[in-house]
Amino acid sequence: MTASGSASAAISGRTNRPADLPAATGPRCVVVGGGASGATMARYLKKENPKFDVVMVEPNATYMSCFLSNLWFDDLINLETLEHSFDDAAASSGYVWLQGKLIDLDREKKRAYTSEGYIDYHYIVLAPGIDYNYKSIGVTDPEMVVALMQKFPAGFKPGSEHLSIKKKLANFEKGVFLATVPVGNYRCLPAPYERACMIANYFKKNKVKAKVVLLDPGEKPFAPKAPGFLAAFKELYGNIIDYRPSTNIKSVDPIKRTVTTEFETIKFDDGAIYPRVRAAKLIEDLGLSDPKSPQMEGDIDVYKYFAKGDQTCYITGDCRPMPFSKSGNTANSEAHYVAKVIAAHEAGKEIQWTSPQTICYSMVNGTPEEAIVVKAKYDKKTFGFTDVHLDNKRSRALGKADHEWGAGLYRDMGF
Ligand SMILES: Cc1cc2nc3c(=O)[nH]c(=O)nc-3n(C[C@H](O)[C@H](O)[C@H](O)COP(=O)(O)OP(=O)(O)OC[C@H]3O[C@@H](n4cnc5c(N)ncnc54)[C@H](O)[C@@H]3O)c2cc1C
Incomplete structure (x- = not known):
């Protein structure tokens, strides 16, 4: 596998047609995936460096969150709480949403091939989430x-x-x-x-x-x-x-x-x-998985998130290889940090590593609503939990905090 792109014969569909996008107004950052990682990343790249021209590529017509979905199963929230508009997120955060799928990547040319045409990029962030291993x-x-x-x-x-x-x-x-x-x-x-x-x-x-x-x-x-x-x-x-x-x-x-x-x-x-x-098959198809990883997660610098040897290509969210909790809050706080890493790289600077934060409420009772919670950061060397705050005594106060946490996360993702 070379740095020029995918090793997999499974990848096809390269097109010579550029995606129908306005001309880039600054260094173009392509974000692949509009989940907790990608949506946060697109928003915060723009905040960190307003000159970045950010395009988020996501195939789904609407965002529907996994987090809080268990509450919907018990009718504690309605579907509108889970479902959000990518149009609104892109418009309010100042990036472009391209409804499409990344199909292939030429990392030498810095060209991303999508179902809607190719996009030339300065930076690309891959956040396509997970697949199942039956x-x-x-x-x-x-x-x-x-x-x-x-x-x-x-x-x-x-x-x-x-x-x-x-x-x-x-x-x-x-x-x-x-x-x-x-x-x-x-x-x-x-x-x-x-x-x-x-x-x-x-x-x-x-x-x-x-x-x-x-x-x-x-x-x-x-x-x-x-x-x-x-x-x-x-x-x-x-x-x-x-x-x-x-x-x-x-x-x-x-x-x-x-x-x-x-x-x-x-x-x-x-x-x-x-x-x-396992990490989304896209990561493996692009030749970017660590072959030693049993879940085929990305082969990246674990502190800066770039694909080894390529500081223009980053892998974040649930397909990262670090043993962090694969959770929305982890992906969101990590995206804040990686947006800073990319902005610093563009400015020729370095920044200190910051731990992602996991905040996880679990609603254990629906009548009345009562939850438990764990909050933690990660140790820089072992990536094990540090600064743990744990409350296993279910309570209505934590039940209420669960809803507030979810609303805050949607807001921070731009929804
Ligand atoms: C039932 C349930 C409960 C949960 N509860 C919590 C909780 O209480 N707290 C918490 O913090 N987390 C929770 N989570 C976890 C959280 O939802 C995930 O960890 C988080 O969504 C991961 O974000 P992500 O961006 O990595 O992946 P995703 O949110 O899955 O986003 C990946 C996106 O990439 C897109 N994509 C895939 N392939 C391509 C491609 N080729 N081109 C372009 N786009 C592509 C997909 O369409 C998708 O939108 C829960 C999850 C579930 C399922």
Whole structure:
């Protein structure tokens, strides 16, 4: 692999047509992906250096957030809270949104090929999020993978998957609703446990005779918040959540609706099955993954985020290789820092490393709304948690703070 672009034959669709964009008015920065990382990055690149001409490339018509989506499953918020306009974000933040997809990259020419034509850039930031690895739960046959993705979507990528799960809950009459926790550093470590609580609360208040079976390869829920989740499981949902720790999934049959663990085969009526995550395949297709990374995350300078040897190409958000929590707040605070790194590079300066911040509320009760929380930064050498603030005692005050936190994050992303 050379610095000239992708190594993969899977990449195609280079076009000689430039994207239909106004002429650049300053150093052009292309941001790929409009999630917590990309939307924040596009906004803050412009704030850090108003001369930057920023173009965000994102294929989805609207932004729909993953964070807070568990609250929607329990009707604690409406869909309007989750869904936002990329037009509004771009207009208020002073960048251009190109609705399209990055397809290929020529890093020697500094040319990004998109579904809408090519864009020549000074800097490019890749923030395309995650993809799923169904092999991790023993599903390799492409027909079965498609059946599993469509019948029992994980609900950890924005958009259709969440709409599908919401409908499942509304239509669920009785029986076993299956939920799973992946192995590895997956997107939002506490979210599968929060989701089990929100789904159980939804069934409880709607008097649906359901069991939420939660299969977890770990010995207990996500470590810092384990006491808060275990208390909620026992005290609020004792006869609804059937939590099974230390349970590895060997295979899933989406047609027969069975999941096989090392102990038994469980029949389920409906569910949302969450396999291991990996960095978006785009990163690998562009030849930018670290081949040693089991989740194919970006091969970058871990303090400055640029692709090794190329200070014009950056990889951020949930496809970074550092073991930070793959969360919205982490991606957002990290984007503030990386925008500064790029602005400093353009000005021929250096800046000090700043830790991203993880702030993660989990709503464990929906009636009344009560949450728990962890806030932390990361150690510069080990990238382990430092400055941890933890509150595992569920409370209404934290429930209220959860909503405020979400609203603040949307605002900071420009929505
Ligand atoms: C149920 C759930 C609950 C969560 N709860 C919390 C929480 O309480 N707190 C918290 O902080 N975080 C939470 N998160 C995690 C948080 O949502 C993610 O970590 C965050 O969204 C990651 O941001 P990102 O920008 O890296 O990826 P994403 O938000 O997934 O954005 C990636 C974007 O890239 C685009 N893209 C992909 N390929 C291309 C391409 N080729 N060209 C152009 N664009 C492309 C995609 O369309 C997508 O819009 C939760 C997540 C889930 C699913």
